[in-house]
Amino acid sequence: MKACLTLTVLCAGLSLAASAVAAAENEKYPERNPSAPAVGPQTVRGTFTVAPGQSIQAAVDRARPGDRIQVMPGTYNESVTVDFDDIELVGVSVRGDRPVMDGRGTLNDAILASGNNFSISGFEIRNYKGNGVVVNKAKNATFKNVYCQNTGKYGVYPVLCQGVLVDGCVISDVWDAGVYAGQCQDVVIQNCESYRNTIGIETENCVGVVMANNSAHDNSLGLLVVLLPDLPTTVASDALVINNRVLNNNYANLSPPGNTVNLVEPGNGIIVNAADNSEVTKNEVRGNNSYGIAMYALTDVFPPEHKLNVEPNPDGNFIHDNMLAENGGQPSKRLQSLGAPGGDLFWSGKGVGNGWSERTEKRYPAQLPARAGSASAAGGGQ
DSSP states (O other), X not given: OHHHXXXXXXXXXXXXXXXXXXXXXXXXXXXXXXXXXXXXXXXXXXXXXXXXXXXXXXXXXXXXXXXXXXEOSEEEOOOEEEOSSSOEEEEOOBTTBOEEEEOTTTOSEEEEEOSSSEEEESOEEEOOSSEEEEEESOEEEEEESOEEESOTTEEEEEESOEEEEEESOEEESOSSEEEEEXXXXXXXXXXXXXXXXXXXXXXXXXXXXXXXXXXXXXXXXXEEEEOOSSSSOOOOEEEEEESOEEEOOOOOOOOOTTSGGGGOOSOEEEEEESOBSOEEESOEEEOOSSEEEEEEOGGGTSXXXXXXXXXXXXXXXXXXXXXXXXOOSSOOHHHHHTTOOOEEEEEOSOSSSOEEEOSOSOEESSOOXXXXXXXXXTTOOO
């Protein structure tokens, strides 16, 4: 009888201990609040709140499509993967403090998402080796008010996406492009600041782009609209580059040897390279040592032995009504080899249907074709 009583007490003690451990484990993970109100265009079915010491990935793993994960201010040393649809990651700001994801120089990507209708806002991301936020093969990817510093190759990186909004993001100290949209359709990049990168903002092999109201300063190259070879998509067209401030992009190229971005020489404000039907207008372009706005073909930058699987010339582009000043003070070696003196406008002479309407004589060549129906005569300043 005494042995049975002892065993009963022992079992009860073990049960209480197990319950305490389970409770402690549960405290480590965020909980779902199914009664949270719907906010935004998606129907939010529940909200997880992640506090310092808890795991963002644990919240993602518990979430279901339509849920929101809100992360409180604090530092989170993790990489997060989201591989299903309709998830919103929200960084909560409290008295100016926001959540920080810090890779400590050892983690690869901060966030890797592949689901449709993915949204991220309000995070500071720093010290990752690979990238900041990557969204791959998704419909409707939204990045708002994300700060990335020293996040490897790219800061904000949508690739093979349809329907992209990058709004109010600040990116610095990455070795390729701060904001990089690759092989996407219907892209809007607006109200962003990008500095101390090799390229400030880049759209590569994209169709249907609006790049508006951004500040690209102190990069090697400010803004780039480009068609590159050796990729699954073989077209870049219909970009509107408007109302951006593109200043003093003379920063040293940060890229490691052996990368295509090594071809970027410091000193250029805006470049259209092999893309078609772009319009570049109403931008302030100032203080760039080579050229304010330049248009190239791929054959101008790739060696002759590189076989190109795309049409290499820029066609149907229109450069007009920009504010150009103080550009061309120290042109790059490539431009010097072409006999180009540096200035506001540069065209390598390749491609058809391109036109300029600008109030500047600092151009190369001296005669640039006017767009049919535009106000300026070929090659002349107004």
